[in-house]
Structures are given as C-alpha cells and as structure tokens.
Amino acid sequence: xxxxxxxxxxxxxxxxxxxxxxxxxxxxxxxxxxxxxxxxxxxxxxxxxxxxxxxxxxxxxxxxxxxxxxxxxxxxxxxxxxxxxxxxxxxxxxxxxxxxxxxxxxxxxxxxxxxxxxxxxxxxxxxxxxxxxxxxxxxxxxxxxxxxxxxxxxxxxxxxxxxxxxxxxxxxxxxxxxxxxxxxxxxxxxxxxxxxxxxxxxxxxxxxxxxxxxxxxxxxxxxxxxxxxxxxxxxxxxxxxxxxxxxxxxxxxxxxxxxxxxxxxxxxxxxxxx
Numbered sequence: 001x002x003x004x005x006x007x008x009x010x011x012x013x014x015x016x017x018x019x020x021x022x023x024x025x026x027x028x029x030x031x032x033x034x035x036x037x038x039x040x041x042x043x044x045x046x047x048x049x050x051x052x053x054x055x056x057x058x059x060x061x062x063x064x065x066x067x068x069x070x071x072x073x074x075x076x077x078x079x080x081x082x083x084x085x086x087x088x089x090x091x092x093x094x095x096x097x098x099x100x101x102x103x104x105x106x107x108x109x110x111x112x113x114x115x116x117x118x119x120x121x122x123x124x125x126x127x128x129x130x131x132x133x134x135x136x137x138x139x140x141x142x143x144x145x146x147x148x149x150x151x152x153x154x155x156x157x158x159x160x161x162x163x164x165x166x167x168x169x170x171x172x173x174x175x176x177x178x179x180x181x182x183x184x185x186x187x188x189x190x191x192x193x194x195x196x197x198x199x200x201x202x203x204x205x206x207x208x209x210x211x212x213x214x215x216x217x218x219x220x221x222x223x224x225x226x227x228x229x230x231x232x233x234x235x236x237x238x239x240x241x242x243x244x245x246x247x248x249x250x251x252x253x254x255x256x257x258x259x260x261x262x263x264x265x266x267x268x269x270x271x272x273x274x
Contacts, residue, residue: 009039010192011254019269
C-alpha cells in the first residue's frame with residue numbers, strides 16, 4: 001500500500017503539522033512513500049523525506065526537535081542592515097539567512113536522494129507566474145525549499161537560474177495534485193488553517209503599515225486558494241484523502257515564531273490527530 005503526505009503552507013503555523021506528524025508517524029506508525037509540501041510545508045517535507053520509510057519514526061522525532069529548538073523570530077529571519085528601506089530592493093521585509101542556515105544544518109541532500117521517498121517541493125516562477133514542483137533529485141534542493149517558503153512580501157524570492165522563484169502557496173497552497181501521479185492508496189493532508197479556510201483575525205493596530213496590510217492580504221488569498229484546491233480534487237480521489245486541520249484558527253500570526261506559541265501548536269496538532 002502506497003501512502004502520500006501533503007503539507008500545506010502557513011509560516012509559523014507549520015508547528016501544528018509537527019504535532020500531527022508526531023501522532024501519525026511516531027505513535028501510529030504511518031510511513032510515507034511520497035511527500036509534497038509548499039511554503040512551510042516544504043520545510044517539514046524535506047526533513048521527513050530524507051529518512052527511508054522504515055526510519056520515519058526517527059524523522060518525526062527529529063522534526064519536533066527542530067521546531068522546539070526555534071528560539072524566536074531571530075531563528076528564522078532578521079531585519080536587513082538598513083531596515084525596511086533595504087527591503088525595497090531586496091524583495092522582502094526580512095533577511096532569511098537564519099532559516100537557510102538551519103536547513104543546511106538539518107538537511108542532507110545526498111541522504112535525501114537515497115532515502116527512497118519521493119519528494120515534491122512546489123514553487124512559483126515570479127516572472128512567468130507558472131507553478132512547478134522539484135523532486136529529491138534536484139540539485140540545490142535547499143535553494144528550492146527557500147524559494148518555496150518565500151512568503152510574499154515578508155521573505156525575498158530566490159533566484160535560481162534565470163528566474164526568481166517564490167512561495168508555491170501563491171498558486172497551490174495544498175499541493176494534492178503533485179502526488180496523484182504516484183497513484184497512492186491513501187493521502188494524508190495536514191493543513192495549518194481550518195478546513196473551511198477561515199483566516200482568523202489580525203491585530204488592526206498593525207494595519208497602518210502598508211507592508212503589514214500586504215502580508216495580511218497574502219494570507220487571505222492563501223486561504224481562498226486552499227478552498228478552491230479542495231473543490232478541484234477529482235471525485236475518485238476524495239475517498240482516499242484524510243484531512244487533518246485545526247478546528248479553530250491558530251491564535252498567532254504566520255510570522256510569529258514565539259517558542260511557547262510553537263510548542264502549544266505542536267501539542268494541539270498532536271491532540272487533534274488522535
């Protein structure tokens with residue numbers, strides 16, 4: 001029996017996926033032959049996929065260690081030297097060098113290629129507007145994961161070859177279609193927002209800043225993309241798909257990597273997957 005795992009985008013809300021995977025993989029013993037992710041889902045996907053199915057209990061444990069080791073926003077991103085002024089020519093509010101350093105420390109591209117797990121990391125070409133996924137055999141896989149997790153407005157797009165690549169969630173926030181060519185018998189989908197695509201609430205005090213308005217709009221659009229993704233799933237596949245999602249919107253923003261909030265989200269995902 002072939003099982004696929006699909007991980008949606010959602011920034012810091014990706015901690016919720018960690019709790020769900022802890023339950024599904026470490027506790028229930030599920031293994032996955034193909035794993036797809038966009039945005040933060042690609043960060044989680046690439047770490048799980050470097051472990052062979054027989055080793056994925058260890059993968060779930062290590063992914064939790066990765067997330068519980070995040071000490072705050074500075075573990076993921078930092079301000080540019082010249083602040084928001086520099087963001088005008090950088091393509092994003094923040095410098096994601098800390099995230100890249102974490103990924104290079106925790107992901108072994110050679111191990112990934114040899115694990116036997118098929119990986120799908122979704123990205124969007126900023127110039128052409130087209131969506132594509134890359135696999136575990138793609139050279140420079142960390143660059144592609146950085147591109148996939150380039151949250152629009154907040155994190156700069158990634159130049160790979162002659163093209164700028166950005167968050168795969170712009171076109172496909174829950175990349176179920178990326179695993180269908182493998183004809184899995186079961187597909188587990190782990191969202192970071194509710195099944196209904198509820199966007200939650202935002203601190204209106206931040207909305208006087210045009211950049212935060214843009215980030216909020218990007219979040220709303222992502223939720224709408226997910227709702228449309230669900231409608232487009234072929235009817236014959238729906239009986240094979242199980243969706244895990246928060247019952248209520250997570251009570252923090254997608255750029256808030258506060259350690260306690262991340263820990264609470266992990267615990268919530270673990271409980272919800274029971």
